[in-house]
Amino acid sequence: MRYDRTVHLDTDFATAVARTREALAVQGFGILTEIDVTATLKAKLESAAQDMEDYVILGACNPPLAHRALETDRSIGLLLPCNVVVRRDGDRTAVQALDPNTMVTLTGLDALRPVAEEATRRLDAALASLATTETTG
Known part of the structure; x- marks a missing residue:
């Protein structure tokens, strides 16, 4: 079972993160958290991140969708499709997002x-806009 929705970009990491933030915002997602996995592992596990590629987790949230899901099942917060990964x-x-159908x-x-x-x-519209911008921009 695939649980991700992924697009690959031929751009540098910082640009991909910025463009991902913008694409998500257009679709009504705000970024609540950002975890720099590479820096965190390097700081906490000196040897673990030496070869770790650039890797950021954006905690994205669309409040109306989250509210609707939580009204259905309060425990669904465990599975809300909020994490978007940008990694080399x-x-x-x-750029990867959890498939909401999960x-x-x-x-x-x-x-x-x-x-x-x-x-x-x-999410598909956000990912598609990244791919479209990549090929035409």
Whole structure:
């Protein structure tokens, strides 16, 4: 089972992070948290991150969608499709988001399907805009 939605960009890491933030904002997602995984591992585990590629987790949230999901199931906060990863992948940069349909698959709650479908449309639009900007910009 695939649980990610991914696009690869032929751009530097910092540009990919900035463009990802912008693309998510256009789709109604704000960034609540940012975890620089590379820096964190390097600081906490000196040898672990020496070869770690650039890797950032953006904690994105679309408040109306999150509210709808939480109204259906208060425990769904564990599975909200909020994390977006931007990481170096060889000579490219990968941008990955959790497939929102994972919420429905794991919980079996059909009432979450409309939320997952809208979140999927929005995340796919954000990822597609990155790919489109990449090829035309």
